[in-house]
Amino acid sequence: MQPIAAKIQLQKILISDGAWGTFLQEKGLAVGECPESWNLNRPDDVLAIAKSYIDAGADMIETNSFGANAFKLTPYGLADKVYELNKAAAQISRKAAGDNHMVLGSIGPTGKMLMMGDITPEQLYNAFRDQAIGLSDGGADALVVETMSDIDEAVLAVKACKENTQREVICTMTFEKTGEDAYHTMMGVTPEQMTEELVKAGASIIGTNCGNGMAQMIGIVKAIRLVNNTIPILVHANAGAPIYRDGKTVFPETPEQMASYVCAVIDAGANIIGGCCGTTPAHISLMVETAKKCRV
């Protein structure tokens, strides 16, 4: 399949998928249950999520593998299943995507901090490498390292993907607004710093995910564009910040509210737009329709 970065040269705007984690919970994933275990135990439910985003009109879908690294699987007693769980994750999304849609193998942070001496850079690299190989073997077209806050961990993950697979590598970090036109990750990384480091590490698409809703993504995309005018940018936004209502937690932004920012995000310079926590096929479907009408 043609690389995503090349497609962007031709088509400019692509739509990605929405949430997986919150979707799994709706389907009955229990608190304390390993989401990735469903790739082996309940593959049909995972497939249904993947398919729902293809049906909504997404050009690409992710895989149910966000936390499928050795560190996060250890408490579930699944550390020896890294390859299997990732391969199955990619196979399921591949099945839903067919030949005409792309599959992005999801790789999340390990939850360990290099700075604390929790782990060594080599251990981190190896964990990402094992995940990347499983996803690649399962048929992912690209790998997306996401929700990163530490630039050193992000760079190690990008390199591990780049050096051990033939796949295109995407990397997105999670920022919060820290002042007028200022954005930082929890670890203090700015969009500008991220751009420089990730491009150097070999990412062919960069961007931002999670966060507090689509509106804030505009400023982050602008900040990236200030320092790099050519790198394709991906945005996966939450449906707003979570609120507690009637005994459960909900993400408040409706498909209409999220879609209302789509053209502004594209205008700021984004090339791929999709959702993160709390977004549904309805959100994606409306993004697809809206993006067609934006002035490019």
Place this chain on the structure above:
Amino acid sequence: MNNDELLLKLLECVEYGKVNKDAPYPPQMKGQDGADELTRQALAQGIKPADILDNALIKAMEKVGQKYAEKKIFVPQMLVAAKAMNTAMEHLKPYFSSGEVRKKGKFIIGTVSGDLHDIGKNLVAMIVEGAGWEVIDLGVDVGSQKFIQSIANHNGAVVGLSALLTTTMVNMKSIVMDIKAKYPGTRLIIGGAPVNESFSAEIGADGYASDPQGAVSYLNSLVA
């Protein structure tokens, strides 16, 4: 250096995370004495351990917590400061054991059932410890029983509940209820990315902190 200068220098080392002379961080303090050397020197010079604690270490960590709350510094700067603080505290341990210096009180902290995230909880634990409290860290995936057991062992401790996930924050409610049923006098404070003031009120917790310094302010208000 006279006593005041020395305490000021020590405060600066902790604030900027200068652990010891050999530590390469922060670059602008390269080659200078760090928290390790200066604490030893302060004790040798006859400065009272309580003075070192109150006028250098706790003040430094308060500045760190404040700057973090104002988003002027981020997690890495907080971590190195806590490391410098801990290094200095090692030298003060004998005085805590002997009773010459005292902690402000006890704080039990844990990430609630079903949630395995510990970064935020660890940061709060460090800053609260740096503020002069004894911290009992129960780890992650902690349920009512474990909290209650710990309260039984640490009479009068304040309890902090942490959660990162929208699915696990709801577990805070039952934990608060269980603890309050068994130990009605226990003060409970909650924190974590998805929770806020109104959620705290709704589940019957006594307080909410949006950042580690907020937890310290709450705790200090109980003993002021």
